[in-house]
Amino acid sequence: MSTRTRTRQRAFGALAVVIALIWMFPVYWMLNSSFLPYNRIRAAEPSFLPLNGTLSAYGRVFDSNFFDTLRISAMVTGITVVAALLFAFLAALALSRFRFKGRRSFILAVLIIQMIPAEGLFISQFKLLEGWQLLNSVIGLSLLYIAAVVPFTIWMLRGFVNGVPRDLEEAALVDGCSRLQAFFRITFPLLAPGLVASGVYAFLQAWNEFTLSLVIMTRPENMTLPLWLRSFTEANRVSDWAGIMAGSVLVAVPVMIFFLLVQHRMTSGLVSGAVKG
Amino acid sequence: MNRALRLTAGLAAAALALSACGGDGDDSTEPAAGGESAGTPEPADLRLWLNGPDTPQSMRDWLVAEFEEQNPGSTLTIEEQEWEGLVDRLTTSLGSESETPDVVEVGNTQAPTFTTVGAFTDITDLLPDLGGDDLLQGFVDAGSADGSTYAVPLYAGSSYVFYRKDLFAASGLEVPTTMQEFVDAAVKLKQDNASVPNFSGFWLPGQDWRDGAAFLWDAGGDFAVEDGGEWSGALSSPESQEGLQLVQRLFTEASGAPKDGNEADGHVPFCAGEVGMALRPGWLRGSLEDPEIGCPDLMANVGVFALPGTDGEPAPVLLGGSNVAVSAKSPNQELSAKLLELILSDEFQSQYAENGLTPAKVSLADGLGTDEFAAATIEAVTNAKLTPAAAAWATVEGSRVLEDLFVAIANGGDVQQLAEDADAAIADQLG
Amino acid sequence: MLLLPALAILVAALGYPLYRQAVMSFQEYGLAQQFGQPAEWVGLDNYVTLVTDSYLWTVILRSIVFCFANAAITMVIGVALAVLMTVIGRGPRLILQIGLLLAWAMPHLASLTVWQWLFDSQYGVINWLLVNLGFDRFAGHSWLIDQLSFFVVATVIVVWMSVPFVAFAVYAGLTQVPGELYEAAEIDGASAWARFRAVTVPLVKPVLLIVMLLQIIWDLKVFTQIFVLQDAGGITAQTNLIGTYIYRLGLGEGEFGLAAAASWFVLLLTVVLSLYYVRVLVREEEL
Numbered sequence: 001m002s003t004r005t006r007t008r009q010r011a012f013g014a015l016a017v018v019i020a021l022i023w024m025f026p027v028y029w030m031l032n033s034s035f036l037p038y039n040r041i042r043a044a045e046p047s048f049l050p051l052n053g054t055l056s057a058y059g060r061v062f063d064s065n066f067f068d069t070l071r072i073s074a075m076v077t078g079i080t081v082v083a084a085l086l087f088a089f090l091a092a093l094a095l096s097r098f099r100f101k102g103r104r105s106f107i108l109a110v111l112i113i114q115m116i117p118a119e120g121l122f123i124s125q126f127k128l129l130e131g132w133q134l135l136n137s138v139i140g141l142s143l144l145y146i147a148a149v150v151p152f153t154i155w156m157l158r159g160f161v162n163g164v165p166r167d168l169e170e171a172a173l174v175d176g177c178s179r180l181q182a183f184f185r186i187t188f189p190l191l192a193p194g195l196v197a198s199g200v201y202a203f204l205q206a207w208n209e210f211t212l213s214l215v216i217m218t219r220p221e222n223m224t225l226p227l228w229l230r231s232f233t234e235a236n237r238v239s240d241w242a243g244i245m246a247g248s249v250l251v252a253v254p255v256m257i258f259f260l261l262v263q264h265r266m267t268s269g270l271v272s273g274a275v276k277g
Numbered sequence: 278m279n280r281a282l283r284l285t286a287g288l289a290a291a292a293l294a295l296s297a298c299g300g301d302g303d304d305s306t307e308p309a310a311g312g313e314s315a316g317t318p319e320p321a322d323l324r325l326w327l328n329g330p331d332t333p334q335s336m337r338d339w340l341v342a343e344f345e346e347q348n349p350g351s352t353l354t355i356e357e358q359e360w361e362g363l364v365d366r367l368t369t370s371l372g373s374e375s376e377t378p379d380v381v382e383v384g385n386t387q388a389p390t391f392t393t394v395g396a397f398t399d400i401t402d403l404l405p406d407l408g409g410d411d412l413l414q415g416f417v418d419a420g421s422a423d424g425s426t427y428a429v430p431l432y433a434g435s436s437y438v439f440y441r442k443d444l445f446a447a448s449g450l451e452v453p454t455t456m457q458e459f460v461d462a463a464v465k466l467k468q469d470n471a472s473v474p475n476f477s478g479f480w481l482p483g484q485d486w487r488d489g490a491a492f493l494w495d496a497g498g499d500f501a502v503e504d505g506g507e508w509s510g511a512l513s514s515p516e517s518q519e520g521l522q523l524v525q526r527l528f529t530e531a532s533g534a535p536k537d538g539n540e541a542d543g544h545v546p547f548c549a550g551e552v553g554m555a556l557r558p559g560w561l562r563g564s565l566e567d568p569e570i571g572c573p574d575l576m577a578n579v580g581v582f583a584l585p586g587t588d589g590e591p592a593p594v595l596l597g598g599s600n601v602a603v604s605a606k607s608p609n610q611e612l613s614a615k616l617l618e619l620i621l622s623d624e625f626q627s628q629y630a631e632n633g634l635t636p637a638k639v640s641l642a643d644g645l646g647t648d649e650f651a652a653a654t655i656e657a658v659t660n661a662k663l664t665p666a667a668a669a670w671a672t673v674e675g676s677r678v679l680e681d682l683f684v685a686i687a688n689g690g691d692v693q694q695l696a697e698d699a700d701a702a703i704a705d706q707l708g
Numbered sequence: 709m710l711l712l713p714a715l716a717i718l719v720a721a722l723g724y725p726l727y728r729q730a731v732m733s734f735q736e737y738g739l740a741q742q743f744g745q746p747a748e749w750v751g752l753d754n755y756v757t758l759v760t761d762s763y764l765w766t767v768i769l770r771s772i773v774f775c776f777a778n779a780a781i782t783m784v785i786g787v788a789l790a791v792l793m794t795v796i797g798r799g800p801r802l803i804l805q806i807g808l809l810l811a812w813a814m815p816h817l818a819s820l821t822v823w824q825w826l827f828d829s830q831y832g833v834i835n836w837l838l839v840n841l842g843f844d845r846f847a848g849h850s851w852l853i854d855q856l857s858f859f860v861v862a863t864v865i866v867v868w869m870s871v872p873f874v875a876f877a878v879y880a881g882l883t884q885v886p887g888e889l890y891e892a893a894e895i896d897g898a899s900a901w902a903r904f905r906a907v908t909v910p911l912v913k914p915v916l917l918i919v920m921l922l923q924i925i926w927d928l929k930v931f932t933q934i935f936v937l938q939d940a941g942g943i944t945a946q947t948n949l950i951g952t953y954i955y956r957l958g959l960g961e962g963e964f965g966l967a968a969a970a971s972w973f974v975l976l977l978t979v980v981l982s983l984y985y986v987r988v989l990v991r992e993e994e995l
Contacts, residue, residue: 016789026811263802
């Protein structure tokens with residue numbers, strides 16, 4: 001690499017860090033507020049640093065049933081992510097590798113489903129789950145979430161499957177692999193960035209969803225995290241803002257862990273894989 | 278490729294394992310729905326939904342213990358709900374036989390939404406046992422439709438004026454005894470404290486029509502009136518106009534609150550020393566006294582009085598509160614009725630009074646005590662009013678016509694013109 | 709068949725609700741029906757109510773402008789950041805990704821609250837900053853009471869929330885572009901912009917199209933951000949978009965039939981608005 005490109009890369013790197021900091025500012029403000037006593041969260045002179053702050057907000061939210069709620073949310077989100085990726089992956093494979101009757105209508109239908117305004121649909125979805133006795137059940141809620149994220153995931157992954165040069169697979173076929181083998185050995189690793197991007201999307205949709213969870217999970221022992229968080233808005237007649245911010249920090253931590261676990265998959269995509277393949 | 282395949286299979290298995298957990302959890306709670314009764318009620322597990330923090334933990338504990346003692350074998354579970362999203366949750370859950378709570382609390386303005394549609398059990402026959410004429414009549418009306426009663430009052434609360442004694446003294450003011458004195462005091466406080474940024478002689482954020490209503494009503498006006506079964510907006514009537522003009526004067530000459538702000542978090546400017554007077558619900562006291570969120574040190578300088586009307590009597594302020602009802606779909610009707618009786622018993626209701634809320638029964642109001650706060654509470658309630666009893670009133674609130682009207686008034690708009698527009702919108706929604 | 713699981717779950721979870729939604733839109737269906745009373749068939753009444761409401765058309769026009777402005781800004785920033793990720797080193801890239809993800813992962817309750825605080829007229833950081841920079845007229849300035857200013861604030865929040873998704877999706881697409889293609893183009897002497905247009909865009913086109921389409925769909929349906937801002941300030945009648953208007957039209961009070969009709973109406977509108985993209989997408993399909 002020439003020095004010129006290296007300096008340029010440095011300059012862009014610095015720009016990226018600046019943008020990241022700007023984008024993070026509201027997040028920082030959440031963290032900051034979670035350490036502040038109430039009269040400093042909203043004051044004529046803003047406190048930019050939590051100096052002389054307090055951890056009491058964390059104490060308040062931790063003794064609530066955070067871990068039970070976390071468990072429910074983790075189950076719902078886990079099922080949603082795994083099932084949505086798996087189903088969408090299979091569908092994307094079928095759509096981009098095989099020609100069959102009804103293929104176009106399926107693609108169009110999936111697209112249109114994205115456009116349906118969701119407000120009000122929860123009434124009918126509640127009736128549906130009631131009929132199947134799946135109210136207040138992790139499976140019932142997951143089912144609705146999977147259906148909500150699968151259309152996008154199909155589209156996203158289809159783009160990626162299309163993007164994998166077919167020559168690569170065919171080369172593998174020549175080498176004596178079966179079609180399935182060729183697929184899993186060559187195509188699958190190349191899809192990793194798409195799977196990660198879709199996975200993060202599905203994860204966040206399920207993790208932060210509020211309305212469906214509100215009407216489906218009505219029993220306290222089945223609360224998901226967004227419902228749990230919402231309970232601090234009326235905890236003491238006025239909203240416990242420090243508690244809400246502390247709770248939000250706790251809710252965001254598992255998302256970060258999930259992302260850090262999968263993020264390296266995002267960069268080691270085709271570029272390296274294709275050359276080796 | 279085998280590894281990849283096994284991975285996929287493993288993930289699927291994990292999903293199945295997780296799903297099994299979900300299923301189990303559900304099964305174990307299932308028997309709660311059982312218990313068809315004949316004669317004496319079969320023991321059952323009752324679920325009661327209470328909203329927000331108005332019913333303190335000690336009262337909940339008492340209710341559970343008492344209920345389970347009176348009905349051996351039965352249990353009571355109190356599940357706390359949030360006000361936000363409550364209507365969505367009630368709309369779905371009350372219609373489901375397996376998931377409905379047995380007894381629910383609803384806001385008094387939400388009650389008419391559910392009474393006319395068959396969501397609640399008709400409890401007209403129970404009314405005498407629940408308190409009869411002793412109950413807060415406006416709330417009974419809110420819970421009645423077509424001559425039958427479906428929901429009864431749970432508790433009520435109304436706003437009174439919190440003021441700063443030290444600022445009053447500095448400006449040489451006495452506690453006002455008429456509306457005129459009150460307005461003069463508010464304006465003078467703002468003038469005398471002009472050096473404090475955002476200072477309010479009387480704190481009234483732009484969207485706060487609920488507290489602004491007192492001035493409208495005091496002048497003899499109203500939001501909407503009924504004439505031969507037809508509701509129409511009444512904001513442009515001469516009396517309403519007088520009230521709204523006064524509101525505009527307060528906005529411009531007495532208030533330093535945001536012109537389009539809402540009334541949540543009223544304790545923040547109060548604790549910051551930016552407020553001389555504010556018309557707030559009694560629970561503001563709790564917020565101010567709370568060391569975590571309020572300013573207990575300031576309390577020595579805080580006094581309260583009921584907002585005085587033009588005639589020197591307490592001005593009509595908006596009465597808020599809750600109703601309580603039995604779900605029509607509940608399989609435990611008899612036990613639910615017993616629970617309702619217990620909730621409206623003198624023992625339980627007087628505990629609301631001890632906690633500073635107006636109990637559902639007029640005769641128990643003395644339980645509020647005798648201090649300054651109790652006196653203001655009792656006085657304020659004597660003349661308090663409810664929003665118009667039109668069945669579709671919730672639509673008016675939902676569309677935020679009144680918030681828009683008050684913000685526009687705060688922003689210096691033409692009161693007559695704005696009121697006529699709002700009347701047209703209200704007539705449209707109530708018609 | 710490979711399609712079966714996806715198809716099954718879509719039919720299972722959405723089929724019946726959508727069917728019911730369609731039926732309801734031709735019925736007088738309110739809370740009473742929800743609690744068991746028979747629904748009355750009213751034909752096209754719900755649709756007529758909607759179409760003859762002149763305010764609805766104002767709201768639709770407003771929504772379309774808002775939607776395209778937001779989708780365009782989001783796409784430009786999102787794609788720019790995605791491209792930026794491909795040219796920077798590992799460290800800065802991870803920092804940028806984490807920054808974006810944090811914004812994306814922040815619970816909506818917290819993010820919307822923080823944004824309200826930042827723009828608060830009396831205790832807001834933004835006004836505090838402006839006043840300290842010498843702009844005294846921003847003391848107590850309300851950012852929401854003026855219609856245009858309200859939508860600027862809404863745009864900032866919506867864009868801030870949607871850019872991470874676009875950046876991640878497009879970046880994932882970009883990693884698929886084989887490096888050799890760039891090198892070949894570079895040797896040919898193509899400028900960076902020309903390389904971007906000639907090499908990158910065609911290869912990530914499927915992802916770009918779908919992401920763009922989704923932005924249009926989502927920004928047309930935007931609800932929570934507007935709803936929360938209306939509660940914080942501003943004048944509701946001047947700031948309603950389709951989502952909040954449908955809600956205020958009666959969903960909150962249980963007018964489900966009308967709301968269902970509105971949903972189908974909005975769906976039709978979305979299809980019309982995105983027809984161009986849908987056609988491009990389907991044509992891609994033929995390749």
